[in-house]
Amino acid sequence: MKELRDLSGSVIGAAIIVHRELGPGLLESTYEHCLAYELRGQGLQVQRQVEQPVFYKGVEISCGYRLDLLVEEQLIVELKAVPELLPIHKAQILTYLKLRQLRFGLLINFNVPLLKQGIQRVVNGY
Incomplete structure (x- = not known):
């Protein structure tokens, strides 16, 4: 299992790839499918639309x-x-982190010219 820092770096890198390929302006669900595809291609376990x-x-x-x-x-x-x-x-996302008792999450907005402008790291302080 990857360390959280490495894992978040992998997700951000994959999101940048998706954004470069598709650009802004599409539906959230499109980015979700494509990002999950990218991450699975890296050998990561990814679940989509997980009920909470x-x-x-x-x-x-x-x-x-x-x-x-x-x-x-x-x-x-x-x-x-x-x-x-x-x-x-x-x-x-903070609520989801608390409900799942996890420490770290990423909030990514694909509707930006440069993806780094749309990335926020979110930390749950418990």
């Missing part, structure tokens, strides 16, 4: 939350294709 239940008073409640990508069971990748990232987008 909420536990309330000890009861698991399916609320329709879905992680865009879960890489190697340890890195959440939330993808967007929006004019700009908003605080609600960061709040969304």
